[in-house]
Amino acid sequence: MTDATLHPDRLFPPDPGMRAIARALYESVADLPIVSPHGHTDPAWWGTDAPFANAAELFVTPDHYVTRMLVSQGVPFEAISAGTDPRAVWSTFAAHYHLFAATPSRLWIDHAFQHVFGLTDRLGPDTADRFYDAITEALATDAFRPRALYERFGIAAIATTDSPLSDLTHHARAAEDWPAGRVLPTYRPDDCVDPEHPGFRRNVETLGALTGCDTTRWQGYLEAHRKRRAYFAAHGATATDHGHPTAQTRNLPEGQASAVFQRVLRGHAVPGDAETFRAQMLTEMARMSVEDGLVMQLHAGSSRNHSDLVFRRHGRDRGFDIPARTDYVAGLRPLLNAVGMDPRLTLILFTLDESTYARELAPLAGAYPSLLLGPPWWFHDSPEGMRRYRERVTETAGFHNTAGFNDDTRALCSIPARHDMARRADCAFLATLVADHRLSEAEAHALAPALATGLARKAYKL
Amino acid sequence: MTDATLHPDRLFPPDPGMRAIARALYESVADLPIVSPHGHTDPAWWGTDAPFANAAELFVTPDHYVTRMLVSQGVPFEAISAGTDPRAVWSTFAAHYHLFAATPSRLWIDHAFQHVFGLTDRLGPDTADRFYDAITEALATDAFRPRALYERFGIAAIATTDSPLSDLTHHARAAEDWPAGRVLPTYRPDDCVDPEHPGFRRNVETLGALTGCDTTRWQGYLEAHRKRRAYFAAHGATATDHGHPTAQTRNLPEGQASAVFQRVLRGHAVPGDAETFRAQMLTEMARMSVEDGLVMQLHAGSSRNHSDLVFRRHGRDRGFDIPARTDYVAGLRPLLNAVGMDPRLTLILFTLDESTYARELAPLAGAYPSLLLGPPWWFHDSPEGMRRYRERVTETAGFHNTAGFNDDTRALCSIPARHDMARRADCAFLATLVADHRLSEAEAHALAPALATGLARKAYKL
């Protein structure tokens, strides 16, 4: 029997022959554990295991995929923000749920409704209250606390994303009193590396205080990063992450790098200094990765807070970050000339500019031993996005220069749904290759678990 | 029985299961009226209802899709231009008709041959004369005059594209003596807004004369636009249209805007002034749309008249306008920061740069309440173009942030063919979503008429 919202063959090719191949591949990986090496879950969930409050705060107010779609069709931010009565928020969401037809958000949310809460109907005005009550009541029970969900979801390891200034206290606590969990921090130094971050100078000062390094000097500043990276590694981190507006890197002589650092730190920056400093720091971080073995991730090309009004009134991460064209070929060259051929470096690249898959990223990852491609990111973490990724990347870079899947999410209940979608999409892609005889069925069966978990474990050293 | 050129299942997925879904969806929308909110038919057709002259003047000489293809394969412009014996033009066209295999032009023209003129063979050297005679004879009869064709085609409303200087006399006459017709003007101010248009200064002067505004001053110039927009609205217009080489917008302080206006008007422009002025005028027009409710359309990114020789000898709109890369993310930001969150604004975006669908346009339209995406434009108004559009746009922006179909044509007999192609392509796309269970069949049946006419009516307030 097939329920209303989730068909067991969803996302498989409709052709009966290909569907059978895809199904068999999927069955072999559907129940593998979830390896989640990059994401944005709140470390406090794992440290304190406090329950979630209600359906609206779990599914609507913090999810920028959801809020932006509602806003795009005329719903005021105020109606769907924290502070508004959660049942009213939920009711607005339910009344507009048809907007999400054919979007990945709906596939994720329907999956969570059914697999996490046992709700198999479609959300809509008529089911809104029933869904709200069922979810909110469940959340009050122990079985729906974060750690219980982690275990129920079959998560083998999950990485969070953390400021260098974080004391990682939640990670420490989880490690101490929750043996079934594996929560890894990730070193994300943007707020200490980007001179245009409003807290940059204060953060660099704090970085000095935390490490005992003189972060008013270039070498001391770098040494402070080294110490914090070691602190993260001691708490289980295997990776760093870098969110930059462009993929520009630089490899300046020490004197010049130091001079730029002094200017940006003292507020004497000249035009271009902020970009130059960020670019230089990518190369510095790559050099540190060569030394300490932390895997480096670069997420480039998001034009953040496109609407001044939305940013001013409603803050960051509200769905108004828009992708921009990104140049990896010229941008990464200084870094790659410095350390790109070093077998000790792993640098995983992410893009929001799909035109770079076949033109830039697959050729780069198919040549440099240090480079891997991360999975389709953000707007492209979707069935069509995954198909385009594999179709454009595989012929030049193969499968082994890709880093497996990661969910990249702060929406806890979407994690199984996202991994399931990726496994289905990858099995569908493998099935097309088998069906037109580019791959044997045995090869596809060897690749399916690699795409589901193996490549992620290898890339992230998990 | 299936005729030679048009199969009833054309453009549907070949897989039998998917084809059945697509067929059922298509049958539910095939006979809906045609809503044509953006196009380039000649208002004089509707005002005077004069007959067309012959087959060549209907199908060949004015159709830049056709002439450029012939020229690209060595046919001299002279052989297919107005002024040449129309039967000879037709004969050249027929002799080269094989060049159009697998192009949308052929699908449109074959559709018109069959559905408008009852000609079901393939055009070629052997059928050329018979086709020419049949079409030319038909055109001399009342049943093939413009208004009769409008009614036969089931058009519910059609918009033309008009200069602010037009007196809209043909629209007025049609409104007066043709109750079955609905012909709307569209305010297209390029010739009064683009300082690089050869008639710019003269047109601004005329604009002043028509409105009684002092168009030698910035505020008077803006006021003149407001008055003409009101005149257009009084003649039924619901929209404006803006054809710009880029998507650049600006939002200058009034003093600066006024100074640029004075420089471009008096011939003292400095480099960049023309682009700045056009960019500023997009924001001004958006502000006027907030006030008067006219829907704004932006067609950006055509590099007009690429060949100097063709332009000099044969004029505009001869198939030598070539798309250029377009940046919407940075370009639109000033306008969107000014009025993009205002619920009274509707701005419909068109592109010739498909790389912007998933990277820029869907994220923008999936966030800003003012933005909608227009259908695939010009070179992309084709089966593959429509598929790429839906595949790249839907997952981020959904269906409801798109503006339905419009035919954008000056080729009257292609209008039913173009809407039919769009309905088939959209039903084929919906069928793929149903077939792999991303959408239920009921949802697809609710969406099909929205894509065929509903979204266009809503977007254009028709």
Add this chain to the structure above:
Amino acid sequence: MTDATLHPDRLFPPDPGMRAIARALYESVADLPIVSPHGHTDPAWWGTDAPFANAAELFVTPDHYVTRMLVSQGVPFEAISAGTDPRAVWSTFAAHYHLFAATPSRLWIDHAFQHVFGLTDRLGPDTADRFYDAITEALATDAFRPRALYERFGIAAIATTDSPLSDLTHHARAAEDWPAGRVLPTYRPDDCVDPEHPGFRRNVETLGALTGCDTTRWQGYLEAHRKRRAYFAAHGATATDHGHPTAQTRNLPEGQASAVFQRVLRGHAVPGDAETFRAQMLTEMARMSVEDGLVMQLHAGSSRNHSDLVFRRHGRDRGFDIPARTDYVAGLRPLLNAVGMDPRLTLILFTLDESTYARELAPLAGAYPSLLLGPPWWFHDSPEGMRRYRERVTETAGFHNTAGFNDDTRALCSIPARHDMARRADCAFLATLVADHRLSEAEAHALAPALATGLARKAYKL
């Protein structure tokens, strides 16, 4: 019976109906001769007919598709370079052959193993020695010398790529003592045209010595090119080829062109001169093509030798040439304004930037009579690459503005495999058009041989 690695239906659509159409189309072209108008086989092979040494030197060390993939996964260049024991190179290759799953390289290599050497298993660690011995032993026999392979492969004509300074001695010798062969040189003047080529000044001097022209003067330099082009034409050349970092062209007044020439020749170049000179030379070469009828090819957009380290240690053509974004619309305009409407010019365009197919190249080739599009190039010479090419190009440019297939390879045994892949991919594409009724089966049968050989013969005047 189906062997392990090559299925007779490979690359055809899996849907049974479409597959049957594709199969029938393919059968009609599978055995047509191979026309190879652009490639990089070594003229010495054809002139001397010397045997190949061993499996590693045939399949691994010179193939940058192969070496870059191995290097990208951590194999040191030293392990797979000429100079290393060839059996050890082969063993490394075999141990990593799984990396090539779903890449075109594997389809080509498996095809060569089976069709050239009768080896129908999959290469791997367990079959490595057997493959090495079988191939190496075969290569020592007369049946596997270059000329015998040419005849066995059914090649009708093959073009090499040659410096203007080449004496074409191997072409002359082949013409003299090998009546069954047709080996054409191609005039590739990059090393005499690119001021950034390390040998530029010396080469221009040699060009003068060879031709008796005063190549220290602009007109003498151009005249020298004319003479060498005539020399190439006398040796059978029908085409020139130009590998440029961008598609920029210029059409300077003679005085300015001459001044730039003097600066780059005397080492007084100012920034931009090298690019300006290359751009000017494209237009000069186009003008010469108008005069002498040689077909012009432009391969633009490869960012050569991306890794300084790899270039320094291991040289050119090692897989570290990475595509870059390319602008054809603005770039080609000066050349096209000079000679683009001249019916005597044929200019075939190649790109590594697929985003230009639908946006720039198809509109340009679908308008200018001089322009044709070359087949998908390099990273895009693959099943997915070919599909994207046809899907993006055909609706605007049709089939007749494309130049047929060419293999562009230095890997002799891959030539039949590459043409076979292209024929399969094109027949698969035609089958999709037939299956959804955009094309009749008769039309597809007329087009299939045109795509396989006819268009290439016509475009290259073969």
